[in-house]
Amino acid sequence: MTTATEQTINEFTGKGYKHGFVTEIESDSLPPGLNEDVIRFISEKKKEPDWMLEWRLKAYRDWLEMEMPDWQNVNFHPIDFQKIIYYSAPKKKPQLDSLDEVDPELLRTYEKLGIPLEEQKMLTGVAVDAVFDSVSVATTFKEKLAEAGVIFCPMSEALQKHPDLVKKYIGSVVPTNDNYFAALNSAVFSDGSFVYIPKGVTCPMELSTYFRINAMNTGQFERTLIIAAEGASVSYLEGCTAPMRDENQLHAAVVELVALDDAHIKYSTIQNWYPGDENGKGGIYNFVTKRGDCRGDRSHISWTQVETGSAVTWKYPSCVLKGDDSIGEFYSVALTNNRQQADTGTKMIHIGKNTRSYIVSKGISAGFSDNTYRGQVKVLKNASNARNYTQCDSLLMGDKCGAHTFPYIEVGNSTSQVEHEATTSKIGEDQIFYCTQRGISEEDAVSLIVNGFCKEVLKELPMEFAVEADKLLAISLEGSVG
């Protein structure tokens, strides 16, 4: 359990956390704008070690030299980085007395997603019943992890309690100057999760599944680092199916995964940030750098993502397959409706021998949206017997939307094999009619067909989220037929 969650729980229950957890509630905020003093202020507020401040400053100086990339197949208004507030005290949401005070539209969506009542309250800031003893749940959870030797805490806490581990791995997968947004994130990141699974340990539970509310406190520039030591394995889930509103327009997260020999990391994302209205007003820009390093032999990293939110999405969860016999996987569903734009895909870099990668991408476009798959498969000279299989399917609903596929394939080794298959189809009127003729409503028919189309990806999600993801797809498509 992260402090963010505990803090929230404490706020909700009005109790202090009794196991000696210290969370300072900062009261001050900075004015908008970015310069070195802002970075010093952030680092100081978080009581970071000196090397971390230097690291941030270096990233900032790199960032100043860089330019905003423009190769993506998306259009958006320029971002004024001097108008962003880079540090503000954690905001306390206005506390409501009951769900009656919450926007009924939001509640309708929660209901459709099947989110339990108590959780709905937590998500919307309604006082939680004393019966729902979140604190004790959080405690049990934390104890169980500690028993296994797993470290799972906010990045800011890790920097204080496990500085050596952080120092060793942070930026080792995504260097500070990797790209424009990664550099910005490195300079100003607010918080995020840190996970360390020691040698030989299988993490006893799905991480981050207990409290979706976690995701709400991670902020605009989130930084996540997950390390699985030799033979360790972990499944981590980020995000939640409940619609997420946020007044911060830009989200630029960095996620780094490190898998040592025989380690296995499964990282699943459900992204449902505010997509803007039907005319494309408002909505989040989601520019994320996610990369997994299969550093050890026989290591295995698997990305699964269901992307339905945001006005503009730009992300390519990637795997660097350094270890011999390592495996990288990418399973993606990206759904765009109305005026949404998504440019997403993956990179698989084969460096070690007998490395394998597997890519399944399902893009669904509806309304006036644009959905692009962009994928790179690169096999380096020494990666003998590398194998890649890519399957990339697009489903179009209506004729005002777009689907695009840009595969980049570079093979530098003659014993390797790279296969790419792509299809584009329109949702079949005959399929919908077949369903409605059996009594199924048109809306349910579409969601059934879309669910079938995404099957190979959805089955990779942790069970409880697969059901919600299914409903989420249906909700995201509302109003796209008929």
Next chain:
Amino acid sequence: MTTPLIEIKNLHANIDGQEILRGLDLTINPGEVHSIMGPNGSGKSTLAQVLAGRDAFEVTEGEIIYEGKDLLDMDPDERACEGVFLAFQYPVEIPGVRTTQFLKAAINAVRKHRGEDEIDALDAVKLFREKMKLVDMDESLLKRAVNEGFSGGEKKRHEIFQMAVLEPKLCILDETDSGLDIDALRIVADGVNAMRSKDRSFLLITHYQRLLDYIVPDFVHVLVNGRIVQSGDKGLALELEKKGYSWVEKEPAAATA
């Protein structure tokens, strides 16, 4: 006098501006089995699709009264929930959607329409087992995606199996016999016969009279050029087989018996 299950009056329907049905009349009472025969392209499938509510076809004239209600006013799913079932001539594949998942969605939609609770998982399995026997369908098909990779015969059995599960009032079978070998035809026919009852009616669309040896209809109609040109009993089908469709095509229209 019985109230008809369905009354089709002076039905005209177009596709892409081309008139396919050109003044079709047909009345089916509860419990009756009607057969529609006719040459290729005469509008048999069009009739079936119009009854089921496919919106690619535009009804330009006429009316269809189903159990006293205006059928043309209902969406396809509503018609299905009210008991109209079409066994498709060419059932479509739905990749990734398990047959059981699809069937449960269908049953529950119908139940919901009737104000009943959802079927529980065990009851559903029991129901599927029982109805599969009716058409000797292989249980493994249930675990596969809807119609995906099914053979022609499997698809047809699957249609009749769904019909048995959903227990409709008006069963429209569009050339269910074509593509079936003689054994499969007999099995499917036995399944249909087992479903015959005093309040279930059938509209059998077929190109050959062969099917009618196994499912004996109360009435046979001949459809030519979007109109019923002749009606009779089973004898008409036999005569058609002997003389071919050119015989009725030459007859003056509207020789309705």
